[in-house]
Amino acid sequence: MSKKHGPSIKNSDQYEALLDKGMSKEKAARISNDPNSGKKGGKAKDYEERTKKELYQKAKEVGIPNRSKMSKAELIKALRNN
Template identity: 50%
Template sequence: MPDDHGPSIKDDATYERLREKGYDAAKAAAIANAQANEDMTPSRKGGKAPPYEDWTKDDLYARAQDLGITGRSDMTKDQLIAALRD
């Protein structure tokens, strides 16, 4: 059974697992408390940006340029998408 870390930690078991994985106390507490809160979904992935397939080739090129992907000027749209995902 997990230790009781006081009222500031809402999910002691999650907190302990995160600490064992090397998370610092503040980060582990924030994640454990967010997971214990029904209004939050910290483990759900995904953002508000559309998938790369919906981007224009120029937008993909600009993103590849921002990330420093080499060879981008010779890439097709599909190749840019693959490079961005790698």
């Protein structure tokens, strides 16, 4: 049974499932609000295959602080741990 989360949560069932798995509210909301979330067959490149500029843009979308001072390796680590 889903709870009311208001209009900011697009996929309430997925949001609740992610919270039950121990994810933070912010990360669960970000994943459940992604229009491609839950679809199979994703073909995203590994972080190591992306350019630093691409990683920076992704970090910006996610809201990682101090990203402008990070190296490519640091951006990858921050994205994986966020």
